[in-house]
Amino acid sequence: MRWMWIDRIVELEPRRRLVAIKNISLAEEHLHDHFAARPALDGRPARPALPIMPASLIIEGMAQTAGILVGHAEEFREKVILAKIGRAEFDRDVTPGLTLRYTATIQQIDKVGASTAGLVELLDLSDPARAAAEIGRIDLMFSHIDQNMAGLDFPEHNFVFGEGFKTLLRMSGIAVPG
Template identity: 35%
Template sequence: MSDDAIKLPVDVSCILHLLPHRYPFLLVDRVVELEPHRRIRAIKNVTYNEPYFQGHFPGRPVMPGVLVIEAMAQVGGLLTQLSAPPEAHKEGQLFYLVKVDNARFSRMVGPGDQLDIEVRVKRVIRNMALYDCIGRVDGREVASAEILCAEGRE
């Protein structure tokens, strides 16, 4: 998409065109800020209806940290997709999580929270992007990580 074609906020119907993830694994609801090729901010509304809360944990629902990391990776994928011109998008194009460094969880995320995810591009190397990611709830950091994603090859 070109810069002028991107209308914020980017809603879930547009996100579904940009990411291959579907229920129950789509972990981004809305993009609220975008600086193409640099940074993005997106929201995941966490509700008690999330399927993982049944077992994680009964009576004390907590969003698994691995899913917070996955949400960050999906937001990184949206930054890559929204920064690319439309003609660069390929049907069925997949990006894979390759590496996670310095993952840190400072607070729990649970039902009723709005997970605010900020992702910044640290470096792009051929078909890979290295992202700095921070998750916040009510302005307070809940998680952070450095994530490396790579475009899948046919």
């Protein structure tokens, strides 16, 4: 379950839209290296620790959100692989104690793949209005690899949607295939 970058699916409209959340916790190891405190050195002042969620992992969270939506559309028969990041824009840092909300929408889907548009929002419990703030956009493309890699054989079983994803689906109240 280590490579799961969403915690729960909160909405699913099959073949159209999926919403998932990710709570950012200071217990996550990577936040202690990204970025660690730096002592004063060679005339540069010391810098305190700055734990922020790496943008690459925010993209991975959206890829998992959108990937589940695309996989669900074909009942997880296809091996859905992230093929292209068309756009990834972020307006601010994401720090521990906040919740990311990913909304992925299918733009186009056919036999060989899909494109998705993604909205990243931030939920802050300390905000009296409790309003979600838009902080980024991530547009992705997915390939159904069995349909695209002519002449190449992949394992029969669907290695994309493994146990981690099945647990996530089940814990979110979504029917798990097979």
